[in-house]
Amino acid sequence: MIKLDDIYHDYFSDVYKYTLKICGNEDLASEITQQTFFKAMFSLHKFRGECDVKVWLLRIAKNTLYSHIRKHKKQISLLEYDLQSEDRVEDIIEDRDTARRIRAILENMQEPYKEVFTMRVIAELPFDVIGSAFGKNAHWACVTYHRAKEKIKNRLED
Numbered sequence: 001m002i003k004l005d006d007i008y009h010d011y012f013s014d015v016y017k018y019t020l021k022i023c024g025n026e027d028l029a030s031e032i033t034q035q036t037f038f039k040a041m042f043s044l045h046k047f048r049g050e051c052d053v054k055v056w057l058l059r060i061a062k063n064t065l066y067s068h069i070r071k072h073k074k075q076i077s078l079l080e081y082d083l084q085s086e087d088r089v090e091d092i093i094e095d096r097d098t099a100r101r102i103r104a105i106l107e108n109m110q111e112p113y114k115e116v117f118t119m120r121v122i123a124e125l126p127f128d129v130i131g132s133a134f135g136k137n138a139h140w141a142c143v144t145y146h147r148a149k150e151k152i153k154n155r156l157e158d
Helices: 004-023 026-046 053-072 089-108 113-121 127-133 138-157
Strands: none
Touching: 004 026, 004 053, 026 053, 053 127, 089 113, 089 138, 113 127, 113 138, 127 138
């Protein structure tokens, strides 16, 4: 039997880092991480073990974050650029425009491409973990990721 204390100890850092990468806000990431484990505590009896515990927790975290965003109607950037002082204004504007365009493309992208791309780029998850989140293998995740990347590239060129 899985104990919440063990899960919390083993995966807290992973859930926090994942959430922070998606939202880019430490306070929000901390809040979402706490909510994730709170939700996991009440749904642990429903966990069937069909995927890795980490994948299950990351799904809860993602859904909790997206619910928070919808509830508060805030736009949280998926792709934040760390703008340094030596950046030229033209480069900053171009980077912001590109990030905005990529966000718009991702928002309108169909599943599973959107989810796989986000899990790979934002959360930096390996293909085997991504595949298992969908009940598939690493090869499927890799192919889906590259197709999503091509879709984004083609849309950016349009």
